[in-house]
Amino acid sequence: MKANRFWSWLFLIxxxxxxxxPLIGTVEFSLKMRxxxxxxxxxxxxxxxxxxxxxxxxxxxxxxxxxxAGVVLIVPTAYWxxxxxxxxxxxxxxxxxxxxxxxxxxxxxGYIRLYNTSSWLPLTGTAAGxxxxxxxxxxTLSLPYMYRAVDTGLRAIDVRTLTEAAESLGAGWLTxxxxxxxxxxxxxxxxxxxxxxxxxxGEFVLAALLNRPAFGPYLQLIxxxxxxxxxxxxxxxxxxTWACMGLIQLVxxxxxxxxxxx
Amino acid sequence: xxxxxxxxxxxxxGGTRVVKDFNLAVEKGEFVxxxxxxxxxxxxxLRMVAGFEQPTSGVIRxxxxxxxxxxxxxxxxxxVFQAYALxxxxxxxxxxxxxxxxxxxxxxxIDARVAEMLEIIKLPHLAERYPFQLSGGQQQxxxxxxxxxxxxxxxxxDEPLSALDAKIRVSLREEIRAIxxxxxxxxxxxxxxxxxxxxxxxxxxxxxxGRADQVGTPFEIYNRPTTRFVASFVGTLSTLEGxxxxxxxxxxxxGDSTVSLGYRLAxxxxxxxxxxxxxxxxxxxxxxxARGAHLSGTIRDVSFLGSVIRVRVAVGSGTVSLDTFNSPSxxxxxxxxLVTVSFAPGDLLVMED
Numbered sequence: 247m248k249a250n251r252f253w254s255w256l257f258l259i260x261x262x263x264x265x266x267x268p269l270i271g272t273v274e275f276s277l278k279m280r281x282x283x284x285x286x287x288x289x290x291x292x293x294x295x296x297x298x299x300x301x302x303x304x305x306x307x308x309x310x311x312x313x314x315a316g317v318v319l320i321v322p323t324a325y326w327x328x329x330x331x332x333x334x335x336x337x338x339x340x341x342x343x344x345x346x347x348x349x350x351x352x353x354x355x356g357y358i359r360l361y362n363t364s365s366w367l368p369l370t371g372t373a374a375g376x377x378x379x380x381x382x383x384x385x386t387l388s389l390p391y392m393y394r395a396v397d398t399g400l401r402a403i404d405v406r407t408l409t410e411a412a413e414s415l416g417a418g419w420l421t422x423x424x425x426x427x428x429x430x431x432x433x434x435x436x437x438x439x440x441x442x443x444x445x446x447x448g449e450f451v452l453a454a455l456l457n458r459p460a461f462g463p464y465l466q467l468i469x470x471x472x473x474x475x476x477x478x479x480x481x482x483x484x485x486x487t488w489a490c491m492g493l494i495q496l497v498x499x500x501x502x503x504x505x506x507x508x
Numbered sequence: 509x510x511x512x513x514x515x516x517x518x519x520x521x522g523g524t525r526v527v528k529d530f531n532l533a534v535e536k537g538e539f540v541x542x543x544x545x546x547x548x549x550x551x552x553x554l555r556m557v558a559g560f561e562q563p564t565s566g567v568i569r570x571x572x573x574x575x576x577x578x579x580x581x582x583x584x585x586x587x588v589f590q591a592y593a594l595x596x597x598x599x600x601x602x603x604x605x606x607x608x609x610x611x612x613x614x615x616x617x618i619d620a621r622v623a624e625m626l627e628i629i630k631l632p633h634l635a636e637r638y639p640f641q642l643s644g645g646q647q648q649x650x651x652x653x654x655x656x657x658x659x660x661x662x663x664x665x666d667e668p669l670s671a672l673d674a675k676i677r678v679s680l681r682e683e684i685r686a687i688x689x690x691x692x693x694x695x696x697x698x699x700x701x702x703x704x705x706x707x708x709x710x711x712x713x714x715x716x717x718g719r720a721d722q723v724g725t726p727f728e729i730y731n732r733p734t735t736r737f738v739a740s741f742v743g744t745l746s747t748l749e750g751x752x753x754x755x756x757x758x759x760x761x762x763g764d765s766t767v768s769l770g771y772r773l774a775x776x777x778x779x780x781x782x783x784x785x786x787x788x789x790x791x792x793x794x795x796x797x798a799r800g801a802h803l804s805g806t807i808r809d810v811s812f813l814g815s816v817i818r819v820r821v822a823v824g825s826g827t828v829s830l831d832t833f834n835s836p837s838x839x840x841x842x843x844x845x846l847v848t849v850s851f852a853p854g855d856l857l858v859m860e861d
């Protein structure tokens with residue numbers, strides 16, 4: 247029994263060390279910009295860089311657009327599959343998993359080939375068109391996470407009976423989606439949204455190859471040319487991701503009607 | 509013309525016909541129960557009235573209007589589900605007022621109606637609670653208030669008490685019936701619980717394999733079942749195999765005994781096999797000359813049910829069940845005892861196949 251516990255603790259400590267040591271190293275390195283003492287100089291340098299503000303702002307905007315478009319597409323789809331087409335679920339689940347096995351590089355080359363300026367839909371010909379294409383790309387990358395989060399949320403409620411109850415009270419489809427289904431899967435939608443946010447903020451391949459001024463390519467550029475700033479940026483990106491995870495927890499905790507489910 | 513008319517209703521799922529040529533006319537303010545075992549088509553029929561299932565053929569009219577092609581949200585029906593189906597993100601008051609809000613009623617009217625409904629279900633103090641903060645019985649009362657708040661033309665209840673414990677079930681069924689009578693709302697109630705159907709309904713439709721086997725008042729259904737299925741499904745029934753002795757005189761033999769039914773057995777010949785049935789409460793233990801008919805047999809088993817003792821007596825090839833009151837001063841009979849049971853010949857039911 248005692249031996250078992252020793253090995254459990256040992257593997258736990260090894261696991262934590264594997265994740266935490268590089269992080270501590272990065273944080274420590276990011277604070278060593280000033281010779282001989284710790285300082286936040288690298289952070290100030292990064293935050294003061296107009297390119298940081300521009301690229302981070304752009305990626306946040308793209309993340310918000312991706313989340314809105316994703317919710318509009320995925321919530322009704324997952325709802326409809328659950329309500330009317332349950333036999334389609336395995337197929338839809340397979341489709342939602344494809345982005346995990348098809349590398350982003352393949353997706354983006356496909357996009358460039360299909361939507362270049364000489365194609366019938368030349369989206370890459372304009373900045374707005376390319377932004378749209380990038381948003382669709384981000385939607386594809388976040389599809390497995392968003393769909394699963396929403397589907398799990400729908401599983402927790404009796405979709406069919408709630409829909410029928412609302413229908414019998416005179417509600418149409420839009421009212422049912424907006425007032426009954428969405429509020430009850432909001433926590434799940436937000437989980438998916440924060441995951442999407444984290445993916446978009448750190449994404450490099452799509453943005454770089456579509457030549458858009460996103461945060462990922464900026465991270466790469468700084469990493470190639472500076473010493474301490476990349477470490478500071480990595481810590482900032484990490485903090486943003488953790489803040490997203492924390493927000494998921496907070497939203498879940500403060501949603502009154504979900505308290506009973508926890 | 510009846511308020512709710514269902515004519516020649518049929519429903520197929522795949523190649524299986526689950527509702528077969530169903531006909532029913534319900535008067536305004538009437539409480540009708542669909543009673544039957546699982547899979548008999550009662551819920552499917554109710555869901556066709558609600559609009560959640562499209563009939564394969566047939567007509568459903570509410571107040572003279574054919575509703576078959578109307579969507580559920582256009583039918584003006586109220587529905588209460590077994591699983592309560594309260595919206596988890598809304599308070600009790602918001603749940604009750606949902607239908608009125610959807611209909612675009614003014615806030616003052618919604619507030620007044622919600623207050624009225626919460627008074628009716630005796631839960632005005634729980635208006636701001638969420639569904640997860642309520643017991644099952646309270647949730648179902650809120651679901652009833654929500655369904656009634658929109659003043660539907662027809663109230664449909666799909667096994668609303670099945671998920672509740674026995675004590676709450678009894679009190680809530682009395683409450684539902686009282687509210688239904690007070691509001692005078694036409695109601696269809698689906699249940700597999702015969703006690704619920706018998707105690708609440710103006711009329712009962714006993715369903716079997718997609719068909720309405722018998723439609724009648726609870727008294728008729730219980731005392732004059734017309735089919736073997738209705739007789740066996742509603743209440744406890746002892747069936748006895750006998751033979752016709754004299755069809756004109758209405759005499760039949762059961763085991764070693766001959767019993768006169770007191771009426772002519774039409775379309776039967778002497779020697780024909782006949783299935784007869786008796787309710788436990790129609791039979792007494794011992795020879796009671798006033799009852800007029802007697803059978804001899806051997807006690808097979810005795811079940812102590814508290815205030816009542818159920819005795820099963822083997823008679824010929826069948827078994828007669830009877831109930832006697834428990835008396836602490838008199839010990840119950842023992843299995844193996846030779847006894848006589850008595851009943852009035854008029855209580856003997858002749859079963860049609």
